[in-house]
Amino acid sequence: MNAEHDIQDWLLLSRLPGMGPRTCLALIRHFGSPRGVFTARACELAALGLRDKIINTILRPPGTDHIAADLAWLEHDGRHLLTLRDAAYPALLREIHDPPPVLFVAGNPRVLSQAQIALVGSRNPTPGGCEIAHEFAASLGRSGLVVTSGMALGIDGAGHRGALDSGAPTVAVMGTGLDRIYPACHRDLARRIEENGAMISEFPIGSAPCRKNFPRRNRLISGLSLGTLVVEAAVHSGSLITARMALEQGREVFAVPGSIRSPQSRGCHALLRDGAKLVECVADVLEELQGFSTPIQASPDNEPPETVEAQCDPQQQNVLDHIDDTPTSVDMLVARTGLTADRLSSILLWLELQNRIVSLPGGTFTRLK
Numbered sequence: 001m002n003a004e005h006d007i008q009d010w011l012l013l014s015r016l017p018g019m020g021p022r023t024c025l026a027l028i029r030h031f032g033s034p035r036g037v038f039t040a041r042a043c044e045l046a047a048l049g050l051r052d053k054i055i056n057t058i059l060r061p062p063g064t065d066h067i068a069a070d071l072a073w074l075e076h077d078g079r080h081l082l083t084l085r086d087a088a089y090p091a092l093l094r095e096i097h098d099p100p101p102v103l104f105v106a107g108n109p110r111v112l113s114q115a116q117i118a119l120v121g122s123r124n125p126t127p128g129g130c131e132i133a134h135e136f137a138a139s140l141g142r143s144g145l146v147v148t149s150g151m152a153l154g155i156d157g158a159g160h161r162g163a164l165d166s167g168a169p170t171v172a173v174m175g176t177g178l179d180r181i182y183p184a185c186h187r188d189l190a191r192r193i194e195e196n197g198a199m200i201s202e203f204p205i206g207s208a209p210c211r212k213n214f215p216r217r218n219r220l221i222s223g224l225s226l227g228t229l230v231v232e233a234a235v236h237s238g239s240l241i242t243a244r245m246a247l248e249q250g251r252e253v254f255a256v257p258g259s260i261r262s263p264q265s266r267g268c269h270a271l272l273r274d275g276a277k278l279v280e281c282v283a284d285v286l287e288e289l290q291g292f293s294t295p296i297q298a299s300p301d302n303e304p305p306e307t308v309e310a311q312c313d314p315q316q317q318n319v320l321d322h323i324d325d326t327p328t329s330v331d332m333l334v335a336r337t338g339l340t341a342d343r344l345s346s347i348l349l350w351l352e353l354q355n356r357i358v359s360l361p362g363g364t365f366t367r368l369k
Contacts, residue, residue, distance in 0.1 A: 006033075006034075006035070006083075007071075007074075007081055007083075008064055008067065008071070009033070009034035009035050009038065010034050010081070010083045010101060010102050011067040011070050011071075011081070011102065011204075012034070012038075012061050012062065012064075012066065012067060013027070013028075013034040013037055013038070013061075013101065014100075014101045014102050015066060015067060015070075015204055016054070016057050016058065016061065016062075017053075017054075017057060018051070018053060018054050018057070019054065019057075020098075021098045021099065021100050021101060021202075022097070022098045023050075023054070024101045025084070025098070025099065025101065026048070027048070028084065028101065030048065033085075037058060038058065038061060040058070042055060042059060045058060045059075067204075069179075069204070069205040069206050070104075070204055070205045072205075073104075073178070073179060073205045078106060078107060078194065079104075079105070079106055079178075080104075080105040080106075080109050081102055081103070081104060081105070082102065082103040082105060082109060082112075083101065083102050083103075084099060084101055084102075088109050088110070088112070088113065089103070089112075090103075090112040090113060090224055091113070092116075092223065092224060092225070092226070093112075093220065093223045093224050095223075095249075096219065096223040096249050098219070099223070100202035100220065102202065103200050103201070103202060104177070104178050104200065104201050104202070104203075104204075104205070105198055105199070105200050106178050106194045106198065106199040106200075107193065107194040107195070107196075107197055107198035107199055108169070108197065108198055109198060111146055111169045111171060111197050111198045112171065112198060112200070112224065114145075114146045114169075115144070115145055115146065115226055115289070115292040116145065116146040116147070116148045116171060116224050116225040116226065117140055117145045117146070117147060117148065117225055117226060117227055117228075117229060117285065117289070118147075118148045118149065118221045118222055118224070118225035118227070118228040118229065118242065118246070119133060119136065119137055119140070119147050119148070119149050119155070119156075119159035119228075119229045119231065120149055120150065120155060120156060120159075120218075120221065120228060120229070120230055120231075120233075120238075120239040120242050120243075121133060121154060121155025121156070121159075121230055121231040121232045121233050121239050122154050122155055122232040122233050122234060122237065122239065122264050122267075123152050123153045123154040123155075123156075124153075124154055124264070125154045125155050125158070125231075125232045125264060126232065126262065126264060126345065127343070128345075128347060128350045129154075129155060129158075129231055129232035129258075129264060130154070130155065130158040131158075131350060132231055132232075132256060132350065133155045133158035133159045133162060133231045133232075134158045134159070134161060134162035134165070135162065136159070136162065136229065136231065136256075136282055136285075137158070137159040137160070137161075137162030137163045137166070137170075138162040138163065138165055138166035138168075139166070139282040140163070140168075140282060140285065141162070141163040141166040141167070141168025141169075141170070142166050142167075142168065143282065143286055144168075145168075145226075145289070145292070146163070146168065146169055146170060146171055146197070147159050147160065147162070147163040147168070147170045147171075148170070148171040148172075148173065148221055148224050148225050149170070149171075149172065149173070149221065150172065150173055150174075150175070150214075150217060150218070150221055150238075151172040151173075151174065151182075151186055151189065151190065151193070151199075152183070152238075153183055153185075153186075154232075155231050155232055155239075157186060157189060159231075160172060160189060160192075160193060161189065163197075164192050164193070164196055164197075169196050169197035169198070170193055170196070170197040171193075171197055171198050171199075171200065171224065172190065172193045172197070172198075172199045172200070173200055173201070173217050173220045173221045173224070174199060174200065174201040174203070174217065175201075175203070175209065175210070175213040175214040175216070175217035176201065176203060176207050176208060176209050176210075176213065177201060177203050177204055177205040177206050177207035177208075178199055178200075178201050178205065179205050179206065180206075180207065180208060180209070182209045200220070201217075202216070202220065214238055215238070215241055218238055218241050218242040218245055219242075219245045219249075221242050222242050222243075222245045222246035222249055222251060223245070223249055225246070225251060226251060226252065226289050226292055227246065227251050227252030227253065227254055227285070227288065227289060228242055228243050228246040228251065228252070228253050228254065229254040229255075229256070229279065229285060230242075230243055230253070230254070230255045230256065230267065230268055230271060230276070231256045231268075232256070232258060232262075232264040232265065232267075232268065233264065233266075233267030233268055233271075234263055234264060234266060234267050235266045235267050235270055236267075237267055239267060240267050240270070240271065243255075243271055243276070252277065252288050252289070253271060253275075253276040253277070254276060254277045254278075254279045254284070254285055254288075255268040255269075255271040255272050255276040255277070255278065255279060256268055256279050256280075257269065257272065257278060257280075259345050259348060260363070261330070261345060261363070262345055312351075312356075315337075315339065315343070315347060316347050316350060316351060318337050318339075319333060319337055319339070319344065319347045319348065319351065320351060320356055320357070320367070322336040322337055323357055323365055323366065323367045324366070324367055325366055325367055326366065327360055327364035327365070327366055328364055328365050328366065329363060329364050330344060330345075330348075330363060330364075330365075333348075333365075348365060356368055
């Protein structure tokens with residue numbers, strides 16, 4: 001069996017109607033290979049408890065026209081297909097209970113073998129949440145971890161950009177075929193990721209955005225990663241689904257706390273109540289993942305951001321100037337600074353994470369530095 005026919009068998013088996021990852025994996029383990037599945041007898045398939053419809057499809061599989069789009073896509077440079085039997089298939093992903101039989105990869109597949117950290121969060125974050133995601137991703141990238149996310153709007157996109165801006169690779173896990181960029185406004189970001197990391201999907205070429213695809217996508221984000229870091233998330237959100245999957249897969253879960261007034265913080269607070277590790281700086285993540293990261297660069301002249309105090313912009317400094325060592329309420333700060341409550345909330349979160357201020361009972365703040 002040559003490599004071309006082997007790839008065709010993997011694609012055909014994984015694309016059979018009604019063939020989910022678990023069934024496909026069980027068949028491959030039993031018969032040794034996709035070719036072994038296709039050459040099995042009806043009685044052997046029936047003995048495994050398969051439905052008649054699937055058995056009939058295996059015995060009379062569609063021709064290669066069924067996978068023509070996949071094969072045509074793979075002919076281009078920088079396009080790859082990884083199967084469960086490939087040495088380059090991500091080891092951590094292979095450990096989950098339902099790993100995808102095949103992975104489409106655009107970019108550098110070697111990135112998938114590096115230590116990864118998932119960074120996920122709200123599609124509608126606060127400005128401060130985006131800043132935090134970008135800063136954390138940049139620091140994690142400089143520390144040698146590959147930031148993995150879903151290329152969604154909001155926190156996902158900020159995380160990918162933070163890693164890329166630090167000079168580190170990043171991995172985007174898609175809920176569509178890799179010929180479909182979703183959301184479309186991330187086309188330039190997708191190009192950067194493909195050039196400096198990898199975009200991956202278990203879905204065939206041509207697969208359009210579909211609600212049911214994204215929970216499946218989320219299990220890959222957590223499955224590829226040593227841990228999942230959540231930055232802003234509503235109580236009912238895909239980010240919390242990813243975090244729950246990480247726990248089920250035996251991986252670490254980290255959460256950045258936020259303002260008690262922000263709906264975007266409630267998901268993170270729920271995770272913290274359920275035992276997620278509270279994260280205030282990148283060192284909190286690295287402490288749990290000791291031995292898995294190798295700094296990309298570390299010199300006296302260019303230290304990772306977590307060791308350097310971030311500079312306030314004018315609005316942040318304005319807020320800081322109006323907080324002293326006596327409890328100061330949000331209403332007082334709105335009156336003193338002229339900022340909106342939403343903008344003020346994001347600045348207070350940023351200042352708290354920078355250890356410039358501390359929140360007190362009753363929704364007040366005092367200055368630390």
